[in-house]
Amino acid sequence: MKVLLLGSGAREHALARALSLDPDVSEILALPGNPGLAQLTRCLPGDPTDPAAVVGIARREQVDLVVVGPEAPLVAGVADALLEAGVPCFGPTAAAARLEGSKAFAKEVMAAANVPTAACHVCTTPQEVEAALAATGAPYVVKEDGLAAGKGVVVTADREAATEHALSCLARDGGRVVVEDYLDGPEVSLFCLADGSTVVPLAPAQDFKRVGDGDSGPNTGGMGAYSPLPWLEHEAPDLVDQVVDRVARPTVEEMARRGTPFTGVLYVGLALTAAGPRVIEFNARFGDPETQSVLARLETPLAGVLLAAAQGRLAQLPPLRWSSQASVTVVVAADGYPSAPRTGDPVTGLDRAAAVEGVHVLHAGTRGVDGTLVSAGGRVLSVVALGRDLAEARVRAYAAVHRISLDGSFFRTDVARAAEQGQITVPRATTPDPRSPVDAPVELPGHELVHVGKVRGLYAPLDPGTGRRDDSRLLLVASDRISAYDHVLDTPIPDKGAVLTQLSLWWFDQLADLAPHHVMSTDVPAAVAGRAVSVKRLRMLPVECVARAYLTGGGLAEYAASGTVSGVPLPAGLVDGSRLPEPIFTPSTKAAVGEHDEPITFGEVEHLVGPRLAARLRDLTVAILVRGNDIAADRGILIADTKVEFGVDPQQLATALGLSTQEALEDEIDWAAVDPDVVDVVLADEVLTPDSSRFWRAGEWAPGRTQTSYDKQVLRDWLTSPASGWDRASDTPPPALPPEVVELTRARYVEAYETLTGTPFLPSPDVQES
Numbered sequence: 001m002k003v004l005l006l007g008s009g010a011r012e013h014a015l016a017r018a019l020s021l022d023p024d025v026s027e028i029l030a031l032p033g034n035p036g037l038a039q040l041t042r043c044l045p046g047d048p049t050d051p052a053a054v055v056g057i058a059r060r061e062q063v064d065l066v067v068v069g070p071e072a073p074l075v076a077g078v079a080d081a082l083l084e085a086g087v088p089c090f091g092p093t094a095a096a097a098r099l100e101g102s103k104a105f106a107k108e109v110m111a112a113a114n115v116p117t118a119a120c121h122v123c124t125t126p127q128e129v130e131a132a133l134a135a136t137g138a139p140y141v142v143k144e145d146g147l148a149a150g151k152g153v154v155v156t157a158d159r160e161a162a163t164e165h166a167l168s169c170l171a172r173d174g175g176r177v178v179v180e181d182y183l184d185g186p187e188v189s190l191f192c193l194a195d196g197s198t199v200v201p202l203a204p205a206q207d208f209k210r211v212g213d214g215d216s217g218p219n220t221g222g223m224g225a226y227s228p229l230p231w232l233e234h235e236a237p238d239l240v241d242q243v244v245d246r247v248a249r250p251t252v253e254e255m256a257r258r259g260t261p262f263t264g265v266l267y268v269g270l271a272l273t274a275a276g277p278r279v280i281e282f283n284a285r286f287g288d289p290e291t292q293s294v295l296a297r298l299e300t301p302l303a304g305v306l307l308a309a310a311q312g313r314l315a316q317l318p319p320l321r322w323s324s325q326a327s328v329t330v331v332v333a334a335d336g337y338p339s340a341p342r343t344g345d346p347v348t349g350l351d352r353a354a355a356v357e358g359v360h361v362l363h364a365g366t367r368g369v370d371g372t373l374v375s376a377g378g379r380v381l382s383v384v385a386l387g388r389d390l391a392e393a394r395v396r397a398y399a400a401v402h403r404i405s406l407d408g409s410f411f412r413t414d415v416a417r418a419a420e421q422g423q424i425t426v427p428r429a430t431t432p433d434p435r436s437p438v439d440a441p442v443e444l445p446g447h448e449l450v451h452v453g454k455v456r457g458l459y460a461p462l463d464p465g466t467g468r469r470d471d472s473r474l475l476l477v478a479s480d481r482i483s484a485y486d487h488v489l490d491t492p493i494p495d496k497g498a499v500l501t502q503l504s505l506w507w508f509d510q511l512a513d514l515a516p517h518h519v520m521s522t523d524v525p526a527a528v529a530g531r532a533v534s535v536k537r538l539r540m541l542p543v544e545c546v547a548r549a550y551l552t553g554g555g556l557a558e559y560a561a562s563g564t565v566s567g568v569p570l571p572a573g574l575v576d577g578s579r580l581p582e583p584i585f586t587p588s589t590k591a592a593v594g595e596h597d598e599p600i601t602f603g604e605v606e607h608l609v610g611p612r613l614a615a616r617l618r619d620l621t622v623a624i625l626v627r628g629n630d631i632a633a634d635r636g637i638l639i640a641d642t643k644v645e646f647g648v649d650p651q652q653l654a655t656a657l658g659l660s661t662q663e664a665l666e667d668e669i670d671w672a673a674v675d676p677d678v679v680d681v682v683l684a685d686e687v688l689t690p691d692s693s694r695f696w697r698a699g700e701w702a703p704g705r706t707q708t709s710y711d712k713q714v715l716r717d718w719l720t721s722p723a724s725g726w727d728r729a730s731d732t733p734p735p736a737l738p739p740e741v742v743e744l745t746r747a748r749y750v751e752a753y754e755t756l757t758g759t760p761f762l763p764s765p766d767v768q769e770s
Helices: 010-021 051-061 071-075 078-084 103-112 127-136 159-170 239-257 291-296 302-310 350-354 388-402 497-512 553-562 602-609 611-633 650-657 661-666 711-718 739-756
Strands: 002-007 028-030 063-069 119-125 141-145 151-155 177-180 186-196 197-199 210-212 216-219 224-227 263-273 276-283 326-333 359-363 366-369 373-377 379-387 448-452 456-461 473-478 519-521 532-537 543-549 580-587 637-648 681-684 694-699
Touching: 002 010, 002 051, 010 028, 010 291, 010 302, 010 379, 010 448, 010 580, 028 051, 051 078, 063 078, 063 302, 103 119, 103 239, 103 276, 119 127, 127 141, 127 159, 127 177, 141 159, 151 159, 151 216, 159 177, 186 239, 186 291, 197 239, 216 611, 224 291, 239 263, 239 276, 263 302, 263 637, 291 326, 291 379, 350 359, 359 388, 373 650, 379 388, 388 694, 473 497, 497 532, 497 611, 497 739, 532 681, 543 611, 543 681, 553 637, 580 611, 602 611, 611 681, 637 650, 650 661, 711 739
Parallel strands: 002 028, 002 063
Antiparallel strands: 119 177, 141 151, 141 177, 186 197, 186 263, 210 216, 224 326, 263 276, 326 379, 359 379, 366 373, 448 456, 456 473, 473 532, 519 532, 543 580, 543 637, 637 681, 637 694
């Protein structure tokens, strides 16, 4: 097999070394190569990003496979040109390589494929950047949208530094930046080979992106790496399977669905958070320096695997074979790297370094000048060492590094140290005391509890420096508590908080054109991951806004007595479950915990908030129910009624009424003086969930009887049945729920989520509800 390898770095040197060990490879060509590659390959002059030139070489040399190393040729369309010419190519097309070429596009694909990742904001103006930074908070993560060779990312607690980087990215032609929530936890790199449909993972690795020891200094292309990761056996033993099932395969399937099948390496950069693995970024090629360590351990001949991927035959391959040895890679960098690396300095000692047992040296930024090897880039060499374990591999790697001479050069001294010493752990969600009452709120360091409702708790973030409260945003935490008939029950429903949170987020997207919502971010403390959102603090309106499309529950009782619901006259002859001629607005008071919501008329709402704001609340509530039923009906669900809550941005309110923001948050408001055309009425809390709505199975709907429901009607029915022994009229607390009622209620919540969204419910691992 004759192979053409595109690129000139240490990654390509590692690929060439692995390819040269494949007995089926007869010759390797490198375009353009480097002095180290020249020892293994025939280096050719030319531009690897020129599709026509690459095709010309491939045809002239009659190569059997082209392997693309760096990202630039992929985005330039080299793989497209080779495919059109009928030359097998290991590397994605330009359209598929957008997974790396545009971080905004990658986020879009991840959202469509339901891949877990950080929430983000795509910004094209300074104003959008400032709003995004305010929304995410520190630490700030700012990424240049396009290719940046691994150096377009800034992670900092310094707001000014984050803004400066964002503005420098925007200043470029077509500049865009992605500002996203910070993901805490150790990082892992996993290369997944793909042939458009099948995914085969390689061994995971961990790299070191910061320039200095202890992860200090700016981001770089990578200062070192190691593989395997011994700590995964205890911290995340099924990580590779999880990533293939929840990240790589769904992404490859989504790309195929879009008509842009992905062939090549899907590099998955991960953060192992308390909520589970989250994708930091995708790359569309092997990563540097992880490739150097991973390929050093691969025992399966590489060329046959890459050709199988290029030809869509990965499913036919036997499992890959790996050495049990550990591999550590240490990068030797030039003086001034990464900002202004110095070049042209002589590099010596490579033979002495390679003489260390288990070591080989790979060239990255080198060139030959009059027979002398000199530095020609920021990362000059990768020193790779194999050993029985990480300790031995580290000793060998650093022994070899110290034999290399390059004036002003430096390297990190802590590559793989923490892993060798067993110091790497994955954050775990805080487990509440099981003896605590079910309605006890969870304690969240860095947050102050400001309110506990029937189901949710509200926390204000605290400034880590001053300890002062941030009154502009809140953390909204949904518990597994459940309420019925204005009582909070003693028995929780497992996963209910996560279902409510995730379903509300889905509905907020479906309703975005009707009303803005309060969600700012889904990056939350580990103890409440999956069941909490960071929201903009609002001044809430003093009305529970209810709309009904069918007659049931409390509305049915009022209708039976008066022929009306909340003062709205209805036709005679309606029964339980009857569809109303049109949805109606049936508001109620907003009761405190332990008290009862009381129905009120539209006239009373006008008295509370004024005619214009009352009309806006009515119209929005009804529109939300109508939209909800339009969507849910196609999925086999009827929404009988729903309750929603609205608030107003306190800054808008302050401007409209001539108040300070603090007064707008705390003082009594003359709502009748608020013009709904001047302030936004913002959708808050939850929306169209089994807690706030009645969901019925459309296929079993029949007026005149109890409907099959997806919501908490299951436990309502049990509470009012003789089996519970509870007298609702006595106003005594309801009894504990039996296990079968708990399980059936949970199953209905999950079924509602999965039926509406069309995606499986995946509770956050290791998260305990409180």
